[in-house]
Amino acid sequence: MDCYTANWNPLGDSAFYRKYELYSMDWDLKEELRDCLVAAAPYGGPIALLRNPWRKEKPASARPVLEIYSASGVPLASLLWKSGPVVSLGWSAEEELLCVQEDGVVLVYGLHGDFRRHFSMGNVGGPGGWGKGMETGFWMPGSSILMPTWVTSNSAGCQSLRWSFSTTIGLQSAPSCWTTVCQDRVAHILLAVGPDLYLLDHAACSAVTPPGLAPGVSSFLQMAVSFTYRHLALFTDTGYIWMGTASLKEKLCEFNCNIRAPPKQMVWCSRPRSKERAVVVAWERRLMVVGDAPESIQYPWRADSYLVPELDGVRIFSRSTHEFLHEVPVASEEIFKIASMAPGALLLEAQKEYEKESQKADEYLREIQELGQLPQAVQQCIEAAGHEHWPDMQKSLLRAASFGKCFLDRFPPDSFVRMCQDLRVLNAVRDYHIGIPLTYSQYKQLTIQVLLDRLVLRRLYPLAIQICEYLRLPEVQGVSRILAHWACYKVQQKDVSDEDVARAINQKLGDTPGVSYSDIAARAYGCGRTELAIKLLEYEPRSGEQVPLLLKMKRSKLALSKAIESGDTDLVFTVLLHLKNELNRGDFFMTLRNQPMALSLYRQFCKHQELETLKDLYNQDDNHQELGSFHIRASYAAEERIEGRVAALQTAADAFYKAKNEFAAKATEDQMRLLRLQRRLEDELGGRFLDLSLHDTVTTLILSGQNKRAEQLARDFRIPDKRLWWLKLTALADLEDWEELEKFSKSKKSPIGYLPFVEICMKQHNKYEAKKYASRVGPEQKVKALLLVGDVAQAADVAIEHRNEAEMSLVLSHCTGATDGATADKIQRARAQAQKK
């Protein structure tokens, strides 16, 4: 363990840098890296290589091969490049490979070399283009127009952003280097032409000067922006490196390396909350770590290598190895620094001595405890374990932490447990076969969800599921999501039969909550496997979810029955309108006929929106009853002219006859007659008759003194006697034509009796007339009539005469005050008498 710090190199006074091997690469590279376009995704992502046959010096011999490897050099894909010359390669945040062609077309490939899609950045004009990673610029020499274009990726996928600058900046030659910088969440472009720097945004271009830049610069050879877009480094032709903030407002430090050759790559090597800010510069045979210190760290450079900037360091891979260079994290530094007396270091020592069964263990422990630093010591060990790459080292640090924990009463266990879990996950994914060399900080930044996505992307479903189960993630976020992805992959296996795939999927997924069979089916349909999609949909428990896909697959009738099953009328409606456009009218109606729920829904819709269709529907069904009703409604609502209304009624009557509804047919015919008659009455007499009921028509006639006509009408329409009497009675009383009323009452015996006469006269407050009729009221209503006209005494007499108990009490209830005192007594007496008997 003495040599633990052997690979540590100090930079300045405060920081150490260390470089350790992640993997030894046994990829079988046919080409030199320097001859290839290289792109490596951050966060331990995959590496893409494309031999660049379009470079002038080496004429193209054959079609190049695009190869994709995992970070550990395991081949993932290899395909023959058949498209046009490629300018640059880059990885999106979803780990999709973007290949930018000279003509501005971007081809997007999946991790496994599967072509996804392509898009164009538009006409980019000239052949001159250069790119690095996700950013590719095009410019047309001579025309002074620069069109930097870069590809951003967001959750919706990749899209191109293209800026063309109207401002000319007098480009005589190609810019020596450029980069995008981010200020206030707006992207700008920093561009170097000769000794000048320009900052461009979409509207303007301004020359800028970095503060404190050493004089004598005639050209910038390289520039680099840090992983977090905060810092900027510039490399000049004088071998001078300027480091500052990306806003170009502040200089951090500078360094003169006295190498004038343009470096191959320059990247930042720092981590969040880093003490030191350093830049790694790579030449063909040399690697240099430069920071705010007079001396730099130099590594000899054996072979052709490539740098990948990461959140907390730089990955360096070559033909043979894959290494990680980073600033030693604080916790590790404290513990392992030579002669460190930090609590963590002492705890580690104590634990080692304890294992050796030496009493020194106790001494060390006591030392920490005396200072009361045991909690920090444990925490330090836990933290340092996270930053170690080698499991042995992780273990010994965790063991130390665990040892220290024994001497603490109340140390919350979560941090320890969580670190153990995280390390287990990290070690699993760092495995050579998986090849995702994530550091602890990267892992925390990436989150477990994204890591799982990446595993799924690499089709490492079992590992992903094991991780979910190990971390006890909720099923919906974890296992079932991965299973769903697995199923989506499974449906793409064209060599397996539909039945087998469907069964296999159902066996694995079962009723796992949160798995959407319809999504999987949609994928199957996307691969052109309609039958499989339908089979999969059968497993979908929510019938509503099945509908949209069924519609897409043109299985509209199946969709309709599923929609009805779901009970969601909106869904039914969606399918209906779909069907309506898809089928011809006849077929559509036939379909409806078999689905009463859909039919009534569609009818409702037609009633409000398409009346004509409603008629057709009834016609189709031979539903003459409803057809009749439809025309009746039309005669009131749609038609204005009397002829039209009569015609509509005639159609209705015909329909009713067909429906064998004679009553309705007759009633409709009567109405036609009435309507014509009313029209004539309006013409002859003026006033309003149209749309009155028969009753009201007759009443109106009587009120306007047309008794003859009224009687004629009553005869024509066979108005029953009773109705006629009520009608006349009311109308004449309204007219207060008492003479006519009396005449009428004597015309023949009243079919409604004479009590109504009394009532109506009293209603008009004509007691005199009322009394006339009271005498004619039949015996059983006599009491009531007499009471109505206020003749209590006589009412009492009649009641007594009738010996009717109910009538007597009725009269009694009308006896008020002193006036009727005598009458009341009389009744009481009669009652008493009746009871005696």
Add this chain to the structure above:
Amino acid sequence: MAFPHRPDAPELPDFSMLKRLARDQLIYLLEQLPGKKDLFIEADLMSPLDRIANVSILKQHEVDKLYKVENKPALSSSLVNADKMAGRTRKYKVIFSPQKFYACEMVLEEEGVYGDVSCDEWAFSLLPLDVDLLSMELPEFFRDYFLEGDQRWINTLAQALHLLSTLYGPFPNCYGIGRCAKMSYELWKRLEEEEDGETKGRRPEIGQIFLLDRDVDFVTALCSQVVYEGLVDDTFRIKCGSVDFGPEVTSSDKSLKVLLNAEDKVFNEIRNEHFSNVFSFLSQKARNLQAQYDRRRGMDIKQMKNFVSQELKGLKQEHRLLSLHIGACESIMKKKTKQDFQELIKTEHALLEGFNIRESTSYIEEHIDRQVSPIESLRLMCLLSITENGLIPKDYRSLKTQYLQSYGPEHLLTFSNLRRAGLLTEQAPGDTLTAVESKVSKLVTDKAAGKITDAFSSLAKRSNFRAISKKLNLIPRVDGEYDLKVPRDMAYVFSGAYVPLSCRIIEQVLERRGWQGLDEVVRLLNCSELAFTDMTKDDKASSESLRLILVVFLGGCTFSEISALRFLGREKGYRFIFLTTAVTNSARLMEAMSEVKA
């Protein structure tokens, strides 16, 4: 009066949460359109909205002007297009409540304004009208479902039930009867399954739920109401829990909008009373009040101060309410005597009991001939039809003819509607089937039996009211006078003449904890396939929660039914909570079926 609940009766859950929920959602929707805005409200939504968020709340959220949209369907397009013509540009948002249908978007599209407006949903489906009454305020439910066979509201209902179970815990025991009840129940259960885990493990607050279709019991809804609250509804129309008392009630020249619920102390005591008791109660109350006023005579200054600061306000409030209700009573009395209410009630009772049918028929005929009221006449005809298993063909024809002559020929459509809904039908003459019915029976025997539409099935359906009435003992045997002051069963809500069928079914099912022994009744109701029970073996349901019962009326319930069940609750130590698509009464049912000229 106003019988207290048994001491062990469970507490009602707090439903004001529903109001808060709706209000917060509305505010959220309003805030999405920042700045000053005008709000156009459909007339039907005006009163419910007022119960949720009053004008000052709306103003707080920068609603500038409020407009009432009268025409139906509300055409947002006309507004948008008018603005376009005037060259005004505004932002538009259409908020659909309680839910946006696919057709809504389509209509907007057809009107050519789909691109100009943004749409949103205000899932406001449950309005707590009272401590024990939740209304969906969907009066159109009745016609849409029971006449047109339109099932779109079922989803809304299932959502509402789902909301209740997320807020108040799962319902361990479910009962129901009717096609709509069954469909809603199944849809609701499916919703619960899809989002399982949310309600699991929660203690149920409401132990039992009972869903009932309105068409299981039309009779009760068609009867004239005689308990106070029902009578007020029949006479003045209670709208959204409040009523407009006109000048004849307020005895001033202004109308007054009065909120009728448990907070009105006076009303709360008389709402469930038979009308004949109300007057005496109110006068007693008036005397008590006077006595309380009179107390101040003998008071010293300190007592007086106390009285003024603490009691006077309450007394004044009570005084105000008392005079209002007395006014209402007088007004009701006046109206009822004018129409010869006694005669009408007598006929109704005769129909319910099934004697003197001829006499009742001629009473109805006279009613029609005299043009008393189109709605009332229709109601009596329906009552006759349902209690008698349809009218005999002769009466069917003549009554209809009379009706058309009196009230206008367009009611031919009304009759067609009533027949479709099974409210007014013709007795089959012997065994010979009418044309339509033979067609139906052909469809039934057809292999595709499932294809009969709801409309047809209701056509084939027979009311077997008389047999049911006997089985369930709906007409109480009374020796001597029924004491309406001390009711002994639910029949008191109809003057002791009839126990509401719907309430009796609920009572029986709750007693038997299921449908066992009610097979015959269910068969007579034509609901053999449609009565269901679902009990979960859940020991978490406390005995207290089991006595809290949510009754869901699909298609509306009447105040009489509410009163009857409140009575039952007091007797048995239950508490009922009512959820209805809307509060209804006979007039509303008939209006829903009527076709009136535009």
